[in-house]
Amino acid sequence: MKIYLVGGAVRDALLGLSIKDKDYLVVGSTPAEMLSLGYRQVGKDFPVFLHPKNQQEYALARIERKTGSGYDGFSCDANEHVSLEEDLLRRDLTINAIAQDEYGKLHDPYGGQQDIADKKLRHVSMAFVEDPLRVLRVARFAARFHPQGFTVAAETLTLMAQITQSGELEHLTPERVWQECERAMATDEPQVFFEVLAQCGALEVLFPEIHALFGVPQPEKWHPEIDTGLHTLLSLKQASLLSQDMAIRFATLVHDLGKALSPKESLPKHHGHGQKGLPLIKNLCKRLRVPNDYRDLALLVSDQHQNIHNAFELKASTVISLFDKGDFWRKPERLDGLLIACIADIRGRTGLENSDYPQATYLAHCFQLAKQIDVQQIIAQGFAGSDIKNQLNRLRILAIDEYKLTLNEKQPN
Structure with missing residues (x-):
């Protein structure tokens, strides 16, 4: 032995x-x-x-x-x-x-030591093609070792494409696909995982909703990178810089899925893309058995990221409605996740990676002001039944209105 x-x-x-x-x-x-x-x-x-x-x-x-x-x-x-x-x-x-x-x-x-020296991810033998999971594993290793300068050898990428074309990927269980995806998302360069899958054709098979974003144009004024798929991966990279939370990274990955459904005649505009993406997110999460907390944050980000970007134009009552819809009173961490994903969205644009995002600070402060309204004082004042909620809502709106007023007063004429 x-x-x-x-x-x-x-x-x-x-x-x-x-x-x-x-x-x-x-x-x-x-x-x-x-x-x-x-x-x-x-x-x-x-x-x-x-x-x-x-x-x-x-x-x-x-x-x-x-x-x-x-x-x-x-x-x-x-x-x-x-x-x-x-x-x-x-x-x-x-x-x-x-x-x-x-x-x-x-x-x-x-020759593993030589490939380490050459920074190459190379298959050992032709037996590589017998296991379709290796397409995902190599893409994950590419993401993990990207900071060390590793790339996939051209001949290995060719075999990965061969596996994809053989139909073998379709035999992988959802659990194994998601497991490899989640492990890749935990790396410092998660976007590389999806880039490699795209290079060998596997992205279209395993993540068709993400594949559909490539080639979809956006207004160059707001998106110098133009391509929605590229923007998605740039945003994922930014999310990885901002947070270790896998739910936030996943939500950022799928926040623009609805743009693939925009009518060709309206391109490069994408009206209502956040809402159009909700069924796509639900289907993807159901198919791959994505954890519910990942799914729920992803749906929230897709639905509300345009509102968050326009936060300064929202009425105080709309801000409170947003807080209600997100269930932030009971789950304040969801607001944090939403805001981080929105920062990643804004910074996931070519040349705009260091953009400020005052909307996050503004909404976080609005939420703190609204939370400070004491419901016990409202009850002590004699309010009862549905009037308690109505008064609570009124005072929360008033607090945000006063805050907005002070911000406007600080603005130069």
Whole structure:
């Protein structure tokens, strides 16, 4: 039996990155031997064991053969004669196919260290095309390692396009697609994930609502980048700079889906695009089983981002109605998410990445003023029933009107 450290831990150590998880590969052993040593088996499809003391994962070396469609269409052979090289050959990228033995020596039969030096994400072998999930994984790695300068090798991108054209992506479960998407969204450059999917044709298959935005023009006066798809990815990049919250990033990604439905005769204008996008967001979230809190914020941002951009022109009563509709009284964090997504929208434009957004400060202050109205004082004054809510609403509107008046007085003539 020989044990090797493999996968991400070896790769990240070579890149000088912090190591989160360690995976070990066992060559020359059997399930019976692992169990006799006190390991506990957890893998159903192939033998994976937990160490009896530290609970880290140890997998037997294995060979996989394609037997059907999709991510699960494989048979697994994990006999004790499978070599280290045979196991590493089935892995996705060369940078993930490096092993380290107990003495610290690296075993790199497929050139992973050279690809790390060259900043290339390259497939190990033609077995790459057998697993459609690898299209998403490579796109995710492209996003994760973009800050280090990595790009997808041209020949690997060609194989990703081949997988897309084969129809294999359609066999992926919604859960796996969303899992890879969410992990990509957590990186510092989430927009790269969607750029790579677009390059190999997978965006149209997996995220057709986002794909439909590319080629849709916007008014150059407001959007120097013109293309709505480009604006969407620029906005997502800005959202990643502003917040680590995945719901905010997702809401920013889908905030303009309705622009793909604008009549051609009205282009480049997009009247009512926020509301037109609501059914598209609902369908996307239902199809990929997106968490409800992500969906709800996304719907709010799509519906209200134009109102937020026009905040200074809104009547005080409209501002209160917006707060009511968003249920901000009970969930004030939703207002924060909405405002951050709107900042990302404004900054997601070529040459306007550092734009100020006073609307956010203004609305946040309006909300604080409205929240300070004490309902107990209203009750103490003798209001009852529906009159309590009416008086609360009236005082909140009055507080915002007074604030607007002070702002107007400060404006130069």
